[in-house]
Amino acid sequence: MSSVESYEKPIPVPDPDSAPFWAGCRESRLLIQHCEDCGHNQFPPSNLCAHCGAGGLSWKQASGAGKVFSWIVVRHPVPKPVYAQDVPYVVALVELAEGVRMPSNIIGCSPEDVVADMPVKVTFKQVTDEVVLPLFEPA
Amino acid sequence: MGSARKSAYALKDKYAIVGIGTTDYSANSGRTVRALAIEASANAIADAGLKPADIDGIVSYNFNDSAPAIAVATGLEIPNAGYAVDFLAGGNAANLIVLSAVAAIEAGLADTVVCYRAMNGRSGFRLGGGREFRALGPTQFTAPFGWITYPQAMAMWCRRYQVEYGLTPEQLGNVAVTLRENAVLNPRAMQRKPMSMDDYLASRMIVDPFRLYDICLETDGACAVVVTTAERAKDMKQKPVYIMGGAYGGGPQQGDDLFDCIRWPDHSKNYSHYIAEDLWRSAGIGPGDVDVAEIYDCFTYSILMQLEGLGFCGLGESGSYIADGHIRRDGKLPVNTHGGLLSEGYIHGFNHVIEAVEQLRGQSGPRQVADAEIALTTAGAMTCGSAMILRR
Ligand SMILES: [Zn+2]
Ligand SMILES: [Zn+2]
Numbered sequence: 001m002s003s004v005e006s007y008e009k010p011i012p013v014p015d016p017d018s019a020p021f022w023a024g025c026r027e028s029r030l031l032i033q034h035c036e037d038c039g040h041n042q043f044p045p046s047n048l049c050a051h052c053g054a055g056g057l058s059w060k061q062a063s064g065a066g067k068v069f070s071w072i073v074v075r076h077p078v079p080k081p082v083y084a085q086d087v088p089y090v091v092a093l094v095e096l097a098e099g100v101r102m103p104s105n106i107i108g109c110s111p112e113d114v115v116a117d118m119p120v121k122v123t124f125k126q127v128t129d130e131v132v133l134p135l136f137e138p139a
Numbered sequence: 140m141g142s143a144r145k146s147a148y149a150l151k152d153k154y155a156i157v158g159i160g161t162t163d164y165s166a167n168s169g170r171t172v173r174a175l176a177i178e179a180s181a182n183a184i185a186d187a188g189l190k191p192a193d194i195d196g197i198v199s200y201n202f203n204d205s206a207p208a209i210a211v212a213t214g215l216e217i218p219n220a221g222y223a224v225d226f227l228a229g230g231n232a233a234n235l236i237v238l239s240a241v242a243a244i245e246a247g248l249a250d251t252v253v254c255y256r257a258m259n260g261r262s263g264f265r266l267g268g269g270r271e272f273r274a275l276g277p278t279q280f281t282a283p284f285g286w287i288t289y290p291q292a293m294a295m296w297c298r299r300y301q302v303e304y305g306l307t308p309e310q311l312g313n314v315a316v317t318l319r320e321n322a323v324l325n326p327r328a329m330q331r332k333p334m335s336m337d338d339y340l341a342s343r344m345i346v347d348p349f350r351l352y353d354i355c356l357e358t359d360g361a362c363a364v365v366v367t368t369a370e371r372a373k374d375m376k377q378k379p380v381y382i383m384g385g386a387y388g389g390g391p392q393q394g395d396d397l398f399d400c401i402r403w404p405d406h407s408k409n410y411s412h413y414i415a416e417d418l419w420r421s422a423g424i425g426p427g428d429v430d431v432a433e434i435y436d437c438f439t440y441s442i443l444m445q446l447e448g449l450g451f452c453g454l455g456e457s458g459s460y461i462a463d464g465h466i467r468r469d470g471k472l473p474v475n476t477h478g479g480l481l482s483e484g485y486i487h488g489f490n491h492v493i494e495a496v497e498q499l500r501g502q503s504g505p506r507q508v509a510d511a512e513i514a515l516t517t518a519g520a521m522t523c524g525s526a527m528i529l530r531r
Contacts, residue, residue: 009282009283009285010273010274010278010282010283010287011273011274011283012274012279012280012282012283013273013274013275013279014279015275015276015279018279018280043401044277044280044395044401044402050392050402069299069406070295070296070298070299070302070406071295071298072286072291072294072295072298072346072347072348073344073346073347074285074291074346075343075344075345075346075347076343076344076345076346078287078288078291083285086285088347089285091284091285091286091291091295093295093299093401093406101401101402102280102401103280103281103284103286103401104284105284105285111347116302127283131283133283133284135284
């Protein structure tokens with residue numbers, strides 16, 4: 001496991017709205033917000049329900065299943081020293097079964113094998129002592 | 140998508156652009172952004188036949204990469220600006236600042252306003268490069284996955300369009316090649332070497348589905364225009380270019396910053412779908428009335444989405460519309476007659492306003508569109524943007 005000092009990629013900084021999400025990732029749980037008033041599921045997190053305006057949203061564990069809504073294949077690394085070893089890599093907007101979208105990486109297959117609506121499932125990767133990222137692989 | 144506004148733009152033809160100015164466009168100006176902003180603004184004021192003492196408003200937009208309006212007002216020795224505003228915004232504001240100048244004059248805050256964008260976009264702060272490495276706020280859900288640059292952001296939109304409607308590399312290439320044909324005729328353009336489809340297809344993949352030539356140029360330079368009332372414009376040095384109408388917007392889920400598109404409903408359609416009705420209604424014309432269009436082209440795909448969003452062709456039809464030659468200089472809708480952000484240079488979309496004014500004045504030399512009376516300018520590629528209709 002690498003320390004924060006040697007991990008050179010951007011590190012998510014939790015804030016009051018997002019802290020439960022990142023804490024969930026550390027327990028291998030993919031959490032999204034849920035509005036008890038109207039049933040709306042929400043990601044990214046916010047202080048209010050974007051659908052009905054209610055506050056006091058709860059968190060629920062998503063199934064981890066989703067499909068690829070859109071994706072890119074990064075071939076030119078930016079910044080170069082940080083991503084040179086990773087290209088080509090896939091960034092996708094994953095549409096979760098619960099209806100929200102989440103940016104992530106698709107791992108466990110060749111970039112050429114990614115297609116629209118491809119079923120994927122979450123997997124968790126610890127990148128520093130503090131940070132676990134939710135990634136997706138073919139289901 | 141329906142009208143976003145309860146009331147319509149009510150200032151048709153009541154305001155005009157009376158002066159334009161630029162600096163050279165280069166990869167390394169060797170000058171401060173402040174100096175570039177002052178030069179372009181001074182050129183615009185002189186072009187209008189005015190003096191800095193005649194200016195009482197100044198407005199710009201930036202990403203903390205420019206000289207603020209008060210610095211430029213100070214440098215120009217504008218005696219007392221009653222309106223001096225900096226929008227913290229991207230290319231989406233390139234037309235909004237002109238509309239805001241109109242609003243400021245209408246409100247009585249100023250009489251004659253300079254609007255500018257200045258940047259050392261290649262030698263200084265590079266918008267296409269990396270962002271903040273501590274992933275705060277909306278970037279905490281994007282940057283940790285290596286989704287960092289604007290080319291990477293917009294490739295996601297282009298891919299979704301491809302999924303929805305189909306899109307070939309050649310259909311993107313037609314945009315790059317057509318715009319380069321225009322730049323070849325433009326002494327201001329940074330890229331004037333002819334480009335073939337083979338050149339386009341051979342350019343290296345940066346981020347699928349974008350090749351190098353799908354991505355605009357990084358540029359040092361500045362552009363400025365002077366806006367005043369149509370009444371005052373009558374007595375000025377240049378033939379006025381009237382602001383027929385305009386619109387700004389992008390629907391309900393524009394995100395937490397310009398990169399954020401996670402909640403956007405349909406990435407095969409951008410802001411243009413949301414402002415089309417307000418835009419055409421404001422000017423009282425339709426797409427068929429436009430003689431020349433300067434369409435925001437930070438990337439090739441954004442022209443396709445805006446042609447569809449603004450109603451020049453149907454959904455999914457822009458690839459074949461372009462392949463049929465309609466956006467060429469001799470086509471029914473000449474687009475980006477200066478070469479665009481892809482081949483003239485990237486002054487964050489403000490250079491589109493300059494080109495539209497030159498076309499309407501008949502000052503575009505070998506790239507002039509014959510008898511151009513009405514021009515469209517647009518600004519934006521993702522969730523929000525602005526547009527104007529100008530006429531001579
Ligand atoms: Zn609801
Ligand atoms: Zn709700």
